[in-house]
C-alpha cells in the first residue's frame with residue numbers, strides 16, 4: 273500500500289484531517305514528527321495547515337529548520353511528491369522549495385470562507401485527477417495568505433505553467449495575480465493556501481461548484497498522487 277507521510281510540527285492543526293484524507297483516498301497515512309531524522313520510507317509527504325511555532329518571526333520561518341525538513345528538501349529535490357497546504361505552503365516557500373512568500377492578507381483580517389479555485393495545471397503529482405480549467409470549492413482559512421513574488425518570478429511561474437490554482441470570483445487576500453497555489457519546475461512539489469483535506473467527505477466539505485452537494489472537491493489531490501506514484 274502507498275504510504276504518505278503527514279508531518280506534525282508544534283502548532284500544527286490539520287494533520288489529523290490530512291491523514292484522514294490520505295486514508296479516504298486509499299493510502300496509508302504515516303505520522304512524521306518535526307524532529308524525525310528520516311522519512312520512514314514514505315512515498316510522498318503532506319505538510320499540513322496550522323500555526324507551526326506560533327507563526328513567530330514569519331509563518332513557516334522556524335519550521336523550515338526542523339530536522340525533518342532537511343530530509344524533505346533533499347527528497348523533494350530527488351522527486352518525492354510533497355504537498356504543502358496553507359501553513360505547509362508557507363513552510364515550502366520558507367524552505368525555498370517554492371518561490372515567493374506569504375505575507376498578511378491585504379485586509380489584515382483572518383479570512384475563513386468557502387473558496388472557488390480554478391485548476392490551471394493538471395500535470396503535477398497532486399492534480400492529475402482534475403480536468404484543466406475545472407472549478408473546485410474548498411475551505412480557505414488563514415491570516416498570512418497573500419502570495420507575493422517579484423514580477424520576473426511571477427512571469428516565470430506563468431510562462432512555465434506553474435500557477436496551479438487561481439482564486440475565482442474574489443481574490444480573498446490580495447495575492448499577486450490571484451495565485452492560490454504553485455508548483456516547482458518538476459511538478460512534484462505543490463503548495464496552496466486553501467484546504468483540500470477539509471473537502472473529502474460527502475456532506476462535510478463545501479458544496480461542489482458544479483451543482484450537487486458533494487463537498488468532496490479536495491479528495492482528488494490525494495488520489496492524484498497515488499496515480500502519479502504508480503505511473
Ligand SMILES: NC(=O)CC[C@H](N)C(=O)O
Pocket residue numbers: 320321322323324327331357358359360362413414415416417
Ligand atoms: N489554516 C492555516 O494553516 C492557517 C495558518 C497560517 N499560519 C496563517 O494563518 O496564515
